[in-house]
Amino acid sequence: MSMPASTADTTVIRALRLPDGWTPEQQIAQMLGLCEAQMDSAQQESDQSVDVLVQAFTALAEAARAVGALAADLPAQTESKQGQDLREQLTVLSKQTAAAVVAFQFYDKLTQRLGHVRYSLSALALFVCNSAQMQQAEQWQRLHSTLRRLYRTQSEREVFQMVMDGNEACAIRPALPADTVAAGEVELF
Amino acid sequence: MSGAHQQTILAVDDSASMRQMVRFTLEGAGYKVVQAADGVEALELAKHGPVDLVLTDVNMPRMDGIALVRELRSLDSYKFVPMLVLTTESGQETKLRGKQAGATGWIVKPFNPEQLLATIGRVL
Numbered sequence: 001m002s003m004p005a006s007t008a009d010t011t012v013i014r015a016l017r018l019p020d021g022w023t024p025e026q027q028i029a030q031m032l033g034l035c036e037a038q039m040d041s042a043q044q045e046s047d048q049s050v051d052v053l054v055q056a057f058t059a060l061a062e063a064a065r066a067v068g069a070l071a072a073d074l075p076a077q078t079e080s081k082q083g084q085d086l087r088e089q090l091t092v093l094s095k096q097t098a099a100a101v102v103a104f105q106f107y108d109k110l111t112q113r114l115g116h117v118r119y120s121l122s123a124l125a126l127f128v129c130n131s132a133q134m135q136q137a138e139q140w141q142r143l144h145s146t147l148r149r150l151y152r153t154q155s156e157r158e159v160f161q162m163v164m165d166g167n168e169a170c171a172i173r174p175a176l177p178a179d180t181v182a183a184g185e186v187e188l189f
Numbered sequence: 190m191s192g193a194h195q196q197t198i199l200a201v202d203d204s205a206s207m208r209q210m211v212r213f214t215l216e217g218a219g220y221k222v223v224q225a226a227d228g229v230e231a232l233e234l235a236k237h238g239p240v241d242l243v244l245t246d247v248n249m250p251r252m253d254g255i256a257l258v259r260e261l262r263s264l265d266s267y268k269f270v271p272m273l274v275l276t277t278e279s280g281q282e283t284k285l286r287g288k289q290a291g292a293t294g295w296i297v298k299p300f301n302p303e304q305l306l307a308t309i310g311r312v313l
Contacts, residue, residue: 054206058213065217098302101210105299108204109277112248152248152278184301185279186308188294 025128032125036118043114050107057104061097068094109153116150123147196313197221197238201231201245201254202275207298211244211275214302215309228252232260239266242313247276247283255283255290262291271312275300 018027068090074083123146133139144164151160155176162172198220200211205226212222223240225231227249235243243261245254252260254274261267271293278284279297287295293312296305 050206054209058209061213101214101302102299104206104210108202108207109298111204112277152280152283154279157280184299184304185297186294186304187284188308188312189288189292 023131025131025134028128029125032121032128036121036125039114039118039121043111046107047111054104057100061100064090064093064097113153113156116152116156119150120147195219195221196241197223198309199223199225199231199235199240199243199245201225201228201243201249201257203227203246203249207246211300211305214300214305217302218306220309228254228257228260231257235261235267236264239270241270242309243267243270243272244275244309245272247274247278247287255287255292258287258292259290271309273308273312275305 071083071086071090123143127139127143128134148157148160151157158176159172162175163169167175198215200208200215200222201224202208202211203226208224208226212224215222223234223238225234228245229251231243231245232252234240243258245257247254254276258272258274261270261272272291273294273296274287274292275296275298276283277298284295294308296308
């Protein structure tokens with residue numbers, strides 16, 4: 001992504017005047033609010049696209065299922081080469097459909113995690129508005145604890161812990177183990 | 190699924206895409222699926238018509254899945270109905286809360302269709 005030209009940059013900076021009586025705390029809170037609003041906007045747009053995608057997939061998969069049912073009712077062709085080919089293709093379709101059902105669930109998880117990030121930004125924005133609070137270690141610990149409780153999946157907690165341990169954000173992804181998610185795990189009580 | 194009686198599953202999740210995936214999987218196996226977007230809606234539906242199994246998410250607005258299980262277990266008609274929790278949460282603490290509320294089992298998302306159907310088959 002290229003940086004804007006310096007003249008345009010100067011124009012933008014002039015247009016974005018700070019309000020009278022601004023404080024660093026208010027500016028931080030506003031910038032955090034901006035991040036939250038941008039995430040919210042992007043998520044709303046994604047919701048619509050994913051809805052369309054899911055509907056399309058479901059329709060296709062149901063059509064494939066109907067073809068499978070029709071093929072099963074064609075006894076004369078079951079012994080032919082075409083019948084065998086058809087069954088093989090339907091098996092491939094069925095396997096791919098099952099894989100897609102698993103993959104489509106990514107969006108639910110993504111939405112949940114983004115929701116937690118948005119809440120974190122909002123909590124931090126509120127926190128920094130109180131400059132006295134910002135000077136107290138105990139208040140920061142309380143904020144950390146609140147955010148720690150917010151993160152409920154294993155991978156979220158691992159990311160939280162790595163950041164709290166002093167790792168930089170860019171160093172976390174490669175350091176996370178591949179199997180951080182206990183997906184598909186079933187436990188009957 | 191065999192037999193004349195088509196079993197009904199109440200699927201509860203605030204995510205529309207998750208509800209679609211669950212419905213597609215269960216209907217393909219011959220189940221009738223009733224859907225709700227949160228615990229409050231699910232509780233209303235459950236009171237108006239008995240279902241054979243409840244499959245619920247945990248984190249939802251208005252009423253979460255664990256509170257839903259607890260509420261349903263307090264109803265005579267749901268004392269013995271299997272209730273599975275389908276969630277991204279795999280922490281022991283939340284799982285224990287679900288167990289104490291009366292959940293029958295815990296499945297961590299994303300679910301595998303075959304595995305979900307096998308688990309439902311075991312508890313029904």
